[in-house]
Amino acid sequence: MAIQSRDHAEVSAVRRFAPVLAALVGLAVVAIGVMILADRNAATNLLSSIYEALGNTQGAVDLERGVGDQLQAKLLLGLVALIVGVGGIWMLYVGVSAVVGLASPTWQGRILPWVFVIPAVVLLAVFLVYPTIGTIITSFTAQTNGDPLANYKQLLTPQFIGIIGNNIIWLIVATGGSVLLGLGIAGLVDRVRREALAKTFIFLPMAISFIGASVIWRFMYEWNPPGQPQIGFVNAVWTALGFAPVRWVQDPPINTYALILIFIWLQTGFAMVVLSAAIKGVSIEVIEAARLDGASERQTFLRVIMPMIKGSIITVATTTAILVLKIFDIIYVMTGGRYGTDVVANRMFIEFYEFFNDGRAAALATVLFLAVVPIMFFNVRNLRRQGIGS
């Protein structure tokens, strides 16, 4: 009996300390992992010391010098990131929650939410809030010559108004185009026999990055002098129809729309998939009721289905709108902002990297941020109204 109780005491001591230990170990793993990830050469050094230990001196030297194939070092870094990111964080959470478990139930209830929220809050603060505030401060302080608003005043020149105007064209045409097209296709494929196949083809471009798509479309839009064979697909078709070849990428204003078409090609699939799912969610009884009341197909779609999937349409539209406002890749690859196609995000990049105008780049970033915030706000409110966010 006495022995048994001593066992009990031991077990409970173990119970008491195990979580603390686990928490500490988790913390150590995360800390060491972060140290390795933060040091540019840590993974390389680690791997080269392993090579050294294995007797592969040449491999170790090559790694240290940064020559040759660094694939293994990169893989090791990835592995460390995985261990730290998944394993370390998991252990930390488990450990800390176990530690909290030692406290009285009332305190548990008070502490536990914070334990789980704080890491995310810290990460957000470090990587999102701090840079945002820093950027806003920079926009009022860098290269201003004493006038805090100097960088913003420069944005009111015709050149920048043109750039912002392009963003507005993008916002309207690209968002509208991809959402309307997606909606239309979603409504139509609902009644074809090979629905999955049709949807797959339209969704397929989603798998391509904006950069990749732009490179593809550069070939599509290629222009050759009249009379020579047209290598670009668009001009090949265009000249076959009897028109003169058009410089789709170089000639404004058609070029902005040509670039928007790339976006629509990429993004319609997303709108279609989400809206198609929403349409399928509309119960058949409602549609049948509408039909019995004598509504035509068009009326059914516009007056019954559309209002019922309004929430989804708003979600798709706002998500797309945010993507459009931030558009950079297509412009950067296709024109570099030339020929009157420049947009805010690309300009920000140019101002910072090419012109060394930190202040103006920060001002552009701030403008973009301010433009995105209301849409995000709207999006979140819409989600909450649908009961997703609350």
Next chain:
Amino acid sequence: MTKRLWTTSVLAVVVAMLFVACQATNPSPSPSAPAASEAPPASEAPPASEAPGSAAPPASGALPEVPTGYTELDTALGPDKPYTGKRVTIQTQWIEGEGANFDAAVAPLEEATGIDVVQESIASQHEVVLRTRISGKTPPDLAMLAQPSAVVEYGSRGETTNVATFMDPAKLGSDFSAGFGTALLSGDNGEIWGIPYKVDVKSTIWYPIKAFEAAGYAVPTTWDELKALSAKIVADGNGSPWCLGILDGAATGWIATDWLEDVMLRTAGIDAYNRWITHDLKFDSPEVRAALAVLAEQWFTDGYVNGGYQSITATDRLESWDPMFQPEPGCWMHRQATWLGPDFFPDVRAGGPGTQSQYVLGEDIGIMYFPQIDAAQGTPGLGAGDTLMVLVDNPDRPEIRAVAEYLATPFGLKAWIDIGSAQSANQTTPAEWYQSYKQQIAADIVGNSTSFGFDASDLMPPEANRAFWDGITAWIDSGGTGTDQFVQSVDAAWPQ
């Protein structure tokens, strides 16, 4: 649950210990690895380090003789090789062949001093990567940059080193010519923010030698002869005089601005040219308009450019001269700098790196001087080049200075020159080093030049440079009708 927790924590301890162990061993590879890297050279090192003392002549072929005129380089080349095992990183835009050429150029220094020069070649977006690294306070030790205006910008921000603090400014001043010298890289208070390294001569026109002979065309030496040749090619029904395409992604425009710069030097002269760079001469001026008129005649006259003027801005710069290689050339002249060469011949581009071209430079494809226009302005040369920046400078790492000083000597480019494709910015480079057809043409142009201008757009503020590129591109698309718009847009873009 407890058991699982225990297993996990034991596992975690093991993992953690492993990491700690690795962390602990981290410092050790640093000394041990250099020791290892020391090993191979060590066997060769004695003869190499003996050389300066016992057998001077072979050493003088590959290395500057001590005293070199530079403190740290003298120390590095000293008999005790104090910087052995030190590593110096340099970020360059040179990849593949060019990257290997640079490695070859620093190899003699590495062998003689034991310094390990690591080239970090950034294939695309070299400038962007560099800017990010410098802004993030983790710059490479050294970097090459093609835009003097950006070098000066980094200097004014205190992000690159004033090399005059450890190198004799007078020596730098006399080693480099006025065309690409320290004056272009100076700060407001006499600082020198970079060291000229490699130059490209831009006043060159590439042409098909055999086709010229077959058609009975002579290489024009004056602008009037060139105009006559252009007219004759068209009249003969032999295609177009010019192979011209300026499409180059985000950098579209620079080929056209090079043209204008070459013409400006020939019509307005070097003094006006230099005032133009500083905006003391506006784009909206008779000088610039006159130069544009010269261009317009060659570019916009019907049949003068392969594919018509509309094709200029829509034709890839590297493909634009392909018709020149046909047995009956579709176009006959391609104005481009001396960096062009067999690597860019159509058959090599199609075959990939390592392909041997069927065309021989100097036999099939020739290079001529972009002719004189106004005798009063002599025979100017236009060039551009790469500048070395010293981004890390502290007393603990004198080896960085030693490498920079080595690259400031002609020997810093020697191996690349020997390959036959580079031209040193250092004017003390012995003329006999230049042996290839291309180098001799380039050396002749430099030698015969009555004045030498550095690429104006690379010296203008970046905003103006960009407006210049964009403006001239739009001007070409307008077929020359948008002159007012072009010149005014660049003037307006000039930072106040």
